[in-house]
Amino acid sequence: MDAFYASVELLRYPDLRGSAVVIGGGRDASPQLNSDGTRRYAKLRHYAGRGVITTCTYEARALGAHSGMGVMKAAVLAPDAVLLPVDFDEYRKYSRLFKAAARSVAPILEDRGIDEIYLDITELPGAQEDAGRAVGVALRLAVFEATGLTCSVGITPNKLLSKICSDLDKPNGLTLLDAAEIPARIWPLPAKKINGIGPKATEKLAGFNIHTIGDLAAAEPQFLLGHFGKSYGAWLHEAANGRDERPVVTFSEPKSISRETTFDRDLHAVRDRAALTPIFTELCIKLAGDLSRKGYASKTIGIKLRFDDFKIVTRDITLPAHTMDAKAIRHAAGACLKRVDLSRRLRLLGVRAGALVKLADLPAKPVQTGSIEAALSLFEGSDDPSSAHFQWDANLLASPHPARVESVEPPAHETALK
């Protein structure tokens, strides 16, 4: 989707069409209603805070703003640009609408986040020959009719090339590409246009005088393997040559669910404990709510800290049984926090639930909260909370497999087989 969040906002505030508009910042950027019924929008120049731009209109981009940029920095470049707060509920609504419209054209759809999808149109009637363009036209029409929003489409032999091509003619673009055109149209592009080559890899490649995808394609595979590792090196070579066999995946289970927040000001774990504790607990409650709503239980609870120097530290712990209970999550996360050196001030705190299992697939009833608390009290009472190693007392825990606890020695024949 083209400038997705900003475009959704323009549907709501059509008077902003044609203006430089920035979405982000958070908090009090909502438009106010004047007495005459007109709207008064917040200007970038009045912003004070730590937010970043999530999306901005093409007019704002022309002034130098881009997503990821701090709003304070953008205010210097475009002080008169309009600032709007993010409204994820609204974007999710339009996300569902555009995906449903796309599915009506091509049912094999891979979800790549709120504003991006892959479609497998191989088996679509008449998708061979020159009908690719017809599919692209139908797709954009269906999306526009359902949402009033434009999107950009790449139609190629695989996901890697489609991703690159969808970006070549933004906004409202349609780009078709045949494998034979790779040298002429793909190789001149910067290497970072490949999905999977980020800032670090771009920098490292530049050090070897590899700047374009063509440079990368011309590099000896052995050289790439030697400098980028077996897996990534081999992938770089394949990607540069436009080869990608990944299928369009229509469904996948989530691996983790998390909540995090950046504080208005940096907080010290001890001195600002009174402010920190409720934030920490709130994150755990929200995470438990997310798990419950989505129907998952987690066996690994972790925390993420970002210090004032932007260094990130993570800690996690695997529980004896899956849980979705806020108290159990809070206790586990608290135990993780005790394993971190907290002398620096904190900028961000996050809580994560991993090792997820669908509630329906849970082997037995989730362990009761009380038992997990009893187990975790072992951590909190530990003489050495910084120690990375803890001993669980299995007897304190309710087992999700009560029957198996009773098993004793394996039968003699089984022992013999070993």
Added chain:
DNA sequence: TCTGGGGTCCTAGGACCC
């Protein structure tokens, strides 16, 4: 002007088991 929130995948070492 310091840089959000929610994810995935990969690597790597140590524990532990066979």
Added chain:
DNA sequence: TCTGGGGTCCTAGGACCC
């Protein structure tokens, strides 16, 4: 008392993406 090879799980960090 000195060395194997394979496999899984746990934990921490990092690159990358939307």
